[in-house]
Amino acid sequence: xxxxxxxxxxxxxxxxxxxxGLNDNKAGMQGLDKEKINKIIMEATxxxxxxxxxxxxxxxxxxxxxxxxxxxxxxxxxxxxxAQMQVREILAEYDPNFMPMGLDEAYLNITDxxxxxxxxxxxxxxxxxxxxxxxxxxxxxxxxxxxxxxxEVSSSPVLFEDNTSLMDVxxxxxxxxxxxxVVFGTSAEEVVKEIRFRxxxxxxxxxxxxxxxxxxxxxxxxxxxxxxxxxxxSPERLAVLDFLxxxxxxxxxxxxxxxxxxxxxLGIVTCSELYKQRALLSLLFSEVSWRNxxxxxxxxxxxxxxxxxxxxxxxxxxxxxxINTAEDQYSLCRELCRDLAQELxxxxxxxxxxxxxxxxxxxxxxxxxxxxxxSVSTEEEIFTVAKDLLGTEIDSVAPHPLRIRLMxxxxxxxxxxxxxxxxxxxxxxxxxSGKETAFLRLQPEKSNQEYFTKNSEAHRGSFFDxxxxxxxxxxxxxSPNETSGKQLFHDDKSSANFEETKKVTDLxxxxxxxxxxxxxxxxxxxxxxxxxxxxxxxxxLSGMCVKDTVEISKNDSxxxxxxxxxxxxxxxWVDKCQKNRTDQLSGTDQSASVSDSSxxxxxxxxxxxxxxxxxxxxxxxxxxxxxxxxCMKQCLFPKQISQDNEDHFDKTExxxxxxxxxxxxAKEDSVLVCPVCNSEQKTTNLMSFNRHVDVCLNKDLIQxxxxxxxxxxxxxxxxxxxxxxxxGLSKGQVCTNPSQGTKRSGLTASQSVSKKTKSSNSKHxxxxxxx
DNA sequence: GCGGATCAC
DNA sequence: TATGGTGATCCGC
Numbered sequence: 146x147x148x149x150x151x152x153x154x155x156x157x158x159x160x161x162x163x164x165x166g167l168n169d170n171k172a173g174m175q176g177l178d179k180e181k182i183n184k185i186i187m188e189a190t191x192x193x194x195x196x197x198x199x200x201x202x203x204x205x206x207x208x209x210x211x212x213x214x215x216x217x218x219x220x221x222x223x224x225x226x227x228a229q230m231q232v233r234e235i236l237a238e239y240d241p242n243f244m245p246m247g248l249d250e251a252y253l254n255i256t257d258x259x260x261x262x263x264x265x266x267x268x269x270x271x272x273x274x275x276x277x278x279x280x281x282x283x284x285x286x287x288x289x290x291x292x293x294x295x296x297e298v299s300s301s302p303v304l305f306e307d308n309t310s311l312m313d314v315x316x317x318x319x320x321x322x323x324x325x326x327v328v329f330g331t332s333a334e335e336v337v338k339e340i341r342f343r344x345x346x347x348x349x350x351x352x353x354x355x356x357x358x359x360x361x362x363x364x365x366x367x368x369x370x371x372x373x374x375x376x377x378x379s380p381e382r383l384a385v386l387d388f389l390x391x392x393x394x395x396x397x398x399x400x401x402x403x404x405x406x407x408x409x410x411l412g413i414v415t416c417s418e419l420y421k422q423r424a425l426l427s428l429l430f431s432e433v434s435w436r437n438x439x440x441x442x443x444x445x446x447x448x449x450x451x452x453x454x455x456x457x458x459x460x461x462x463x464x465x466x467x468i469n470t471a472e473d474q475y476s477l478c479r480e481l482c483r484d485l486a487q488e489l490x491x492x493x494x495x496x497x498x499x500x501x502x503x504x505x506x507x508x509x510x511x512x513x514x515x516x517x518x519x520s521v522s523t524e525e526e527i528f529t530v531a532k533d534l535l536g537t538e539i540d541s542v543a544p545h546p547l548r549i550r551l552m553x554x555x556x557x558x559x560x561x562x563x564x565x566x567x568x569x570x571x572x573x574x575x576x577x578s579g580k581e582t583a584f585l586r587l588q589p590e591k592s593n594q595e596y597f598t599k600n601s602e603a604h605r606g607s608f609f610d611x612x613x614x615x616x617x618x619x620x621x622x623x624s625p626n627e628t629s630g631k632q633l634f635h636d637d638k639s640s641a642n643f644e645e646t647k648k649v650t651d652l653x654x655x656x657x658x659x660x661x662x663x664x665x666x667x668x669x670x671x672x673x674x675x676x677x678x679x680x681x682x683x684x685x686l687s688g689m690c691v692k693d694t695v696e697i698s699k700n701d702s703x704x705x706x707x708x709x710x711x712x713x714x715x716x717x718w719v720d721k722c723q724k725n726r727t728d729q730l731s732g733t734d735q736s737a738s739v740s741d742s743s744x745x746x747x748x749x750x751x752x753x754x755x756x757x758x759x760x761x762x763x764x765x766x767x768x769x770x771x772x773x774x775x776c777m778k779q780c781l782f783p784k785q786i787s788q789d790n791e792d793h794f795d796k797t798e799x800x801x802x803x804x805x806x807x808x809x810x811a812k813e814d815s816v817l818v819c820p821v822c823n824s825e826q827k828t829t830n831l832m833s834f835n836r837h838v839d840v841c842l843n844k845d846l847i848q849x850x851x852x853x854x855x856x857x858x859x860x861x862x863x864x865x866x867x868x869x870x871x872x873g874l875s876k877g878q879v880c881t882n883p884s885q886g887t888k889r890s891g892l893t894a895s896q897s898v899s900k901k902t903k904s905s906n907s908k909h910x911x912x913x914x915x916x
Numbered sequence: 917g918c919g920g921a922t923c924a925c
Numbered sequence: 926t927a928t929g930g931t932g933a934t935c936c937g938c
Contacts, residue, residue: 247925401923
């Protein structure tokens with residue numbers, strides 16, 4: 146309207162001129178031929194019939210606009226929500242466990258309701274027009290799929306309003322008037338009519354419904370008489386088959402255009418044809434698919450309404466006109482991550498898999514995912530992963546630009562409640578421990594600093610280094626994006642952070658702990674509750690990369706130095722180890738799970754891997770035994786091991802100084818030297834020696850070694866849920882690397898106990914640990 | 917686990 | 926009708 150005033154000072158003609166499209170203020174209108182404009186204005190002269198008519202029409206439009214604006218004010222998200230809730234309230238009366246499907250659809254099982262309803266007096270089934278009656282009670286067994294048709298009858302948003310002023314006092318009276326009421330019967334159809342009636346009375350939304358013996362049929366039924374009707378299939382085989390007979394398969398939920406087309410290629414269009422061709426289908430489709438087809442053709446569907454399962458993923462994506470510069474793409478990516486992080490945090494979710502979705506200008510869609518072992522939820526965390534994925538894609542087309550029209554970021558693999566709890570605990574303890582206790586955890590490295598000096602390369606980038614560095618950096622609020630994230634993806638960039646980790650305080654003498662020290666994070670645990678302790682350790686271990694399947698092919702290897710040893714690490718070992726693991730797992734129960742740690746005896750397990758072998762034979766087999774157990778973090782509880790072990794090996798005091806990176810040193814052949822802790826073993830009992838080695842070998846080390854061998858490992862390892870105390874992989878275990886499947890159970894735990902607990906306190910023995 | 921694809925809403 | 930956004934699932938690898 147303001148624009149119009151520029152065209153003419155005659156306010157009464159403003160609207161008309163606007164209608165006549167004479168606004169030369171509009172963009173692109175400036176170049177218009179003035180003559181032409183004048184000519185049109187001439188036509189708009191007062192008194193002309195054309196003008197008068199336009200004026201009249203304009204007034205009508207103005208009225209409509211006014212009305213619309215009034216309505217607009219009344220439309221609020223709240224109102225929509227309210228209408229939705231009103232519907233749900235009604236549905237809940239018939240089935241408190243009804244299953245909403247999106248915003249406008251729901252499944253109800255009204256079986257129970259029907260049963261109860263039989264005994265209801267009429268007044269409970271009577272409903273008044275324009276008035277909501279509240280009857281309680283609900284439940285069900287006939288399945289009803291209701292689809293609400295917003296605005297089918299009237300799209301005016303005012304209908305979402307409360308029935309207030311307009312409904313005046315007469316309503317009350319009308320409500321009490323029998324003439325203004327309806328009584329519904331007791332059949333399923335009557336119930337559904339009642340529901341639809343009530344919904345319409347309350348919200349003025351119409352609904353279509355299907356009544357059938359299962360959800361699939363109910364849904365197809367509701368489609369039959371939409372938008373404002375209902376249909377029922379009686380729960381008899383013939384009725385069902387009759388309904389399906391000529392029903393196009395496309396009507397079946399789950400059959401989309403692709404499946405439709407494929408089936409059509411086989412001459413299958415209707416559900417009955419689906420049945421006729423079942424043999425063919427069984428040969429052409431997967432078991433799952435063809436069974437599904439068969440179920441469809443027989444009208445079989447779910448008869449229980451599964452409650453909304455937990456969300457499995459969350460994503461955000463955006464479409465735009467072509468973006469082809471990396472800079473823009475990264476910034477967009479970050480934006481998406483930010484949005485997603487906000488949403489995730491709203492729901493308190495943390496996920497382990499980040500997926501980047503890209504659609505190029507040719508509409509081709511690509512997804513690239515990365516599962517990290519530490520769950521992510523913040524912008525930085527997500528972006529750290531997403532940008533890596535994006536970078537890979539950009540690189541993949543270089544030197545050409547990546548030309549995209551859509552980008553999306555998804556996070557999935559959410560932690561279960563339980564995992565969340567543990568993780569929180571773990572994080573909390575990390576945070577609580579802070580810097581002042583960091584040195585406690587870092588202390589073992591310090592004890593072998595000479596080694597670092599010599600082998601810093603080998604040590605660099607080990608999981609623990611990364612973890613510690615990341616932890617330190619995190620505690621200093623340094624963005625993981627700029628720090629740990631990079632090093633996690635690019636080991637070669639982690640050396641700087643490693644420097645941090647070397648800032649340790651030598652607390653070697655303070656190793657007598659009254660309280661338990663976590664063998665993984667080296668953090669003191671004051672809890673005497675071993676179960677809690679187990680959880681803590683679980684969590685800590687879950688951060689370990691357990692590329693723990695390296696086989697040492699020859700016993701001699703144990704005495705070779707690192708440089709000689711490394712080349713022997715081959716991928717094939719992984720296979721062998723996996724086989725070993727299989728053997729182990731399929732063996733006697735001692736190698737099985739230790740889900741109940743209280744009854745487990747770790748010392749026994751040492752000798753029972755191949756229980757029916759003679760000691761000599763066992764030794765041979767223990768070669769592989771060693772390799773299986775190569776994945777230990779530290780020499781832990783050495784004294785306790787020797788004490789607890791009947792075939793104890795002698796003092797292993799040197800293990801005190803063992804480093805995770807300390808591997809083989811050349812020693813005299815005449816003496817058994819632990820290849821891990823470097824200490825000479827007085828025992829000549831190979832089995833005992835093996836046990837010692839088992840204890841000393843650690844995952845961390847193996848990770849480094851395996852990484853040197855370029856083990857495929859796309860997943861980076863911030864955490865790894867190594868359920869050593871529960872005897873297996875946790876349910877949500879991320880295990881990309883095949884070698885991770887070879888983790889040992891039970892024993893690993895005992896081996897992972899911190900040497901800090903090498904104290905006189907018997908509570909800290911492995912045995913006690915397991916008890 | 918990953919990536920492509922299908923499907924529902 | 927076409928296109929977009931979100932979430933789930935399946936299949937082959």
